[in-house]
Amino acid sequence: MEQILANGIYLGAQYAMIALGLTLIFALMNVLNFAHGQMYVLGGFVTYTFYGQLGWPFVLALLASCITLAVLGALIERFLFAPVIRRSSREESTMLLAAGLAFLFDAIILLVFGEKQRGVPKIVDGVFNWDFRLIMPYDRILICILAILSIVSFILFMQYSKTGRALRALAQDRTAAQLMGVNVARYSMIGFALGAMLAGLVGGLLVTITGVNLGMGGPTSIKAFMMVMIGGAGVISGAIAGGIILGFLEAIGLAVLSQYGDITYLLIFVSLMIFLAIRPQGLMGKPWG
Amino acid sequence: MKRRNLMKSSAALALAASVLGSAAWAENPVLKIGFVGVTSGPAAAWGISNQRSMEARADWINEAGGYKIGDTTYDIEIVSFDDQKDPKRAIAGMEKMAQEGIHYVVGPNVDDGAAAVRPVAEAQGIMYFPYAFPKELYTAPASNAVLGMVANYQSGPAIYKYLKDEKGVTSVAFVAANESDPLSQRDGGVEAAKSLGLEVVSDNVTYQVDTTDFTPVLTPVMRTQPDLLVLSGVSPANAPQLIRSARELGFQGLISTETAQDATVLREGAGDLANGFISVGGASTPEIASDDMKEFVKRYTDMFGEYNDESNTKVYALEYILATLNANPAGIEDVTAFQTTMDTFEAPNPFMKGNAKMRYVGSTSFGQKRQIAVPLVVNVYQDGAFETLFVAEVD
Structure with missing residues (x-):
């Protein structure tokens, strides 16, 4: 039981972080960013390059991931999404753009970083072992704490900073926010950059545990969408709840159902379908969007 | 006038370049x-290593003036198709090859x-060299598939017996x-282990192919305390994470x-934790x-x-195709001639020291020669490089 709880907290924290950026972008711009997983992978590769290859301190490499992805996110919003949203009211236009970006990122990652799985040296050695009832490597504990701290920092930023308040206003009602003097174009760009930065941050954190390869983007996006659907699209607290729920479902399923083969995700998907049939807006979403 | 001359010169130059080119x-x-x-x-690493091996070898051949088959010397062109690991795409890819006359x-x-x-x-007269293990692909009446590597049911028993x-x-x-x-390889491995008298303490734990953290996956396996943990059909992307998780969970046995x-x-993903990891290699x-x-x-x-x-391992398929065509040039347009030649084909193996031969095998496993004789090289990883544990042959 202790092991399941620890695995659930660890998986939940990392999943929540992955979902946060996706739901932030959706809340602000109504864009389903299919390239979110690829942004996560890019963040991992930036940390791999600076920390694993060039020998920078891990914190600086992580910072480089955040900055790179934030700049990339801002540029993507400014030069791709903003013009498309301005010219087309059809939601599928941005969806297609996001899907195209995902393919583009995959191709760039293949060209720049190659096809191989990449990994970096551990940031902390050693394993916490409580009488074989609870085993958790120290680096996982550290990453879990960093992920939780990042989530708390993000919530505080959104709650109390001027930028955070503007972003929340934008998410609640774009027109009303504009009438209240919020520079919609500027804060949309900042919001997209923040969402991309979160993807880069979690990619950089997790590369120390899971490594990174070019194929991780698509599956990561799918998991992020699942978390957002569980919690409610466009709701920050919903993304966190969705991440934690998925993390615990996975931890419990892998521990309890392992003797029946790989049915954990089968059951999770079936449960999700039933759940969405009953509550399509997710736990914390609003039925009207 | 000068301008007209310049245009004429440019046109002449372009024509000359075009003709010469x-x-x-x-x-x-x-x-x-x-x-x-x-x-x-x-799984891109599997196919990309194939494609790049072929392209590197073709480039080398072309640079050396081409490959002589019969009286004709050919430049080799590699035509690639990404099937995205999707059978429907694979069919489309094979149809594309047929349309190109390949x-x-x-x-x-x-x-x-x-x-x-x-x-x-089979309908389009294409010989293909898969990296897939189902025996029915290579057993009669199947005729056109040639296994491009050593199958797990051939290497597994050898590794388990050695260990x-x-x-x-x-x-x-x-x-x-x-x-x-991976599931079929696991089933084959379980069968081989049991037939050797080994106790199989866990064989039902599986994981999603996109899993990135294997600690929860391996926790129940580690409780069974096996002497040997077999990562059946593991992709290179997952192997270091699985090894790392197993070692961090306190596993001290062998992993293969x-x-x-x-x-x-392995070095980047698992570091020293990968020391002692046993896998199947090729010839380098x-x-x-x-x-x-070494040149390759x-x-x-x-x-x-x-x-x-x-x-x-993947350097071999193209070499086998070209060398077999060289042995019987009629195979260029007629795969039946190629198939006939396979039964008796033998040529020096350019990638191994000594007197190693390229030849088709598979009689024991498939009842016909539908496998290339890649050396069964069992490696052990140690401090960033592979060391040869033992070398065997498949018949």
């Missing part, structure tokens, strides 16, 4: 060899893709991704797989690599920036 290009007729496999997504294709990389393309290949005899292994646990290839791995990936360990193999590795590295150890 065509002449140079047309020096040798082109022999197209296809590749249909996965070069995108999580009779020899390397790939696909996985079981379901290889099975899916069989009707197209039983040399390391005192008595119990074994299997873990596999929830996909057709029957798939080819890459030393750099220093003990057995010939000068040609150098050229591959120059072309693509980094070598992939999986290519130690």
Whole structure:
């Protein structure tokens, strides 16, 4: 039981972080960013390059991931999404753009970083072992704490900073926010950059545990969408709840159902379908969007 | 006037360049060899190492003036198709090869893709060299598939027997991704282990192919305390994470797989925790690599920036195709002639030291020669490189 709880907290924290950026972008711009997983992978590769290859301190490499992805996110919003949203009211236009970006990122990652799985040296050695009832490597504990701290920092930023308040206003009602003097174009760009930065941050954190390869983007996006659907699209607290729920479902399923083969995700998907049939807006979403 | 002269000169230059270029290009007729496999997504490393091996070898051949088959010297062109590990795409890829008049294709990389393309290949007269293990692909009445590597049911028993005899292994646990290839390899491994008298303490733990954190997956396996943990059909992307998780969970036994791995990936992903990891390799360990193999590795590295150890196995398929065509040039247009030649074909193996031969095998496993004789090289990873544990042959 202790092991399941620890695995659930660890998986939940990392999943929540992955979902946060996706739901932030959706809340602000109504864009389903299919390239979110690829942004996560890019963040991992930036940390791999600076920390694993060039020998920078891990914190600086992580910072480089955040900055790179934030700049990339801002540029993507400014030069791709903003013009498309301005010219087309059809939601599928941005969806297609996001899907195209995902393919583009995959191709760039293949060209720049190659096809191989990449990994970096551990940031902390050693394993916490409580009488074989609870085993958790120290680096996982550290990453879990960093992920939780990042989530708390993000919530505080959104709650109390001027930028955070503007972003929340934008998410609640774009027109009303504009009438209240919020520079919609500027804060949309900042919001997209923040969402991309979160993807880069979690990619950089997790590369120390899971490594990174070019194929991780698509599956990561799918998991992020699942978390957002569980919690409610466009709701920050919903993304966190969705991440934690998925993390615990996975931890419990892998521990309890392992003797029946790989049915954990089968059951999770079936449960999700039933759940969405009953509550399509997710736990914390609003039925009207 | 000057302007008109300049235009004339430019036109003449362009024409000359065009004629000379065509002449140079047309020096040798082109022999197209296809590749249909996965070069995108999580398993991209498998197909990309195939494709790049073929391209590096073709480039080398072309640079040397071409490949002589009968009285004609050909330039080799590799035509590639990414099947995205999707059987429907693999069929489309094989149909594309047929439309281009290609009779020899390397790939696909996985079981379901290889099975899916069989009707197209047999109907269109294409010999294909999959990296997939189902025996029905190579057993009569199947005729056009040639296994491009050593199958797990051939390497597994050899590895388990070695570990039983040399390391005192008595119990074994299997873990596999929830996909057709790894699952079938796991089932074959379980059967082989049981027939050797080993106790199988866990064989039902599987994981999603996109899993990135294996600690929860391996926790129940570790409780069974096996002497040997077999990572059935593990992809190079997952192997270091699985090894790392197992060691961090306190596992001190042996870990092995029957798939080819890459030393750099293991070093980066698992570091010293990967020491002692046993896998199947090809021909580039220093003990057995010939000068040609070293040259191939150098050229591959120059072309693509980094070598992939999986290519130690994948360097062979193109070489076999060309050497067999050389033995019987009629095979260029007639795969039946190629098939006939396979029964008696033998040529020096350029990638291994000594008197190693290229020949077709598989009589024991498939009842007909539908496998290339890649050396069964069992490697052990140690401090960033593979060392040869033992070398065997498949019949």
